[in-house]
Amino acid sequence: MSFRFPRFPVSAPVRDTGPMMTTTMAASDPGPIGLRAEAVGMTYRRGQHETVALAECSLDIPRGTWASLIGASGCGKSTLLRIFADIVKPTAGVATLHGLSPAQARANRTFALVSQQSTMLPWRKILGNVELGLEVAGAQPVERRNTAMQMIELVGLAGFENAYPHELSGGMRQRAAIARALTLRPQFLLMDEPFGALDEITREKLNFELLRILRETGATMLLVTHSISEAIILSDQVAVMTPRPGRISHLVRIGFGHDRTAAMRDDPRFTACEAELRHALHGGAPLH
Amino acid sequence: MSAVDASVLIPATAAATPAPVADEGPTRWERARKVVLPALLLVAGLALWQYVTATGKIDALILASPAAIVSAFSTSGGEILANMLVTLGEALAGFAIGNTLGLLIAIAFVHSDLTRRTIYPLAIAAEAVPIVAIIPVLILWLGNGMAPKIFIAVFLTFFPMLVNAYRGLRSADTDVKELLYTLSASPRQVLFMVRLPASVPFLFNALKLTACTCVVSSIVAEWLASSEGLGFLITLYGARYQIPEVWATALTCTAMSLCVFGAVVVAERLAMPWRRTAST
Known part of the structure; x- marks a missing residue:
């Protein structure tokens, strides 16, 4: 692939140490347009019966920044992510990726999806699995191999490229899935509970690894998670969603820059974010 | 098997140390x-067989002795x-054509x-025809050669392959299909990268089912x-x-049947190297 990651000054759309701001509904942060949802709604009809999965969801994720959707199961957070991935078509509102519709973005391969199951093809070795995206995109074998090896190294899987997926642990498979997502140098990473199936220790380790990868690639990320700490570690803003109908009830800014280390967990601001998100999740009014 | 798995999980530097053996082998x-x-x-x-036939306890016309069979060889x-080569040729030709046909029709089913809807009911109806009953008609149409x-x-062979291949081609899970969808893969790419590899275990089920059937059917047809050929x-x-x-x-028929089946089993192992190291 000849195109490169678009790089933006990481600090531009994010206040490094600014006070935490809590706003309900859409945030109006200036910055290059990234992922945007405008009054997105999703209603399922079955005969006379109507189920509102999403109502009036608006979200703005500037390019180069990271956002999380957090909420209880069934709040529609995965649905919203899948709307951006063009898997689900919204029944109301518009979702755009850098101004493109999800269908256009999919055709241009500007985003990559990472799901909870690492979704490996069991008959392909790790290298073959990581090469899959490039193969579909029609890249030449040499280029395919080089890029895949580069990404395998980036996610820390060097030496395992000739193993079959079932020979690796769940965490390693998920690293491979991330490597595969990165091979097409996507502008947007859509991650649907990527570490949901992993144990707490592996998950936290991978959280900080993903931080490093995000910094190195400059990608814009939307993460669906049900872990408060994961959301804080990996986000510039966290959208809290409530179910029935699924809507974004709170938007919490995480005031850490992009140069984060594991030490951020001991920062009092981290604890404050945690408390704020917990209150928001349990239906409380915004703290401020 | 556990040793193989463990050696992959341990980085190359540590692979030299022997992997712990969980349970003693046989x-x-x-x-x-x-x-x-x-x-x-x-x-x-x-020995018992030779004894009862050689001593005349069972008439040689009813049961030939092992020694007599060896001398017949x-x-x-x-x-x-x-x-045998004639029968084998018939069986393998039918096996190859029938399975290919079944697979191709299954691929057509998946895509259209x-x-x-047009062909499946007819295929099921055709499957219900007791083929042995219409062998005389077939001979009238196609002569008494190999055809x-x-x-x-x-x-x-075609129907078991059709049913199994159709299931196999649809067996890839939703996540994989979604992955290929978000990558904007063409139907052709989905077929070759996902559907066909995912169907391999199903294809071999059909091949194993039909490996002996095609030998039997050739022999029965030769009888008539x-x-x-061996039936003749x-x-x-x-x-x-x-x-x-x-x-x-x-006995030659049996050996031939076993060889055809064995070849399918060997091919199965070769075709699915990822299964060989699977822990389950």
């Missing part, structure tokens, strides 16, 4: 027993072998609902009308009361 005697005991039973059976071996035998083998030979020897030759031919 002892030498336990392994030898698997071969020795059935062999002993076989030898005992053959030495006198008529060439003839049996030549006819209209094709499936009707191949036709029957095709007929019998032919001038060569059995009826010929039977009519001449060459009972040891009948048995020798039947």
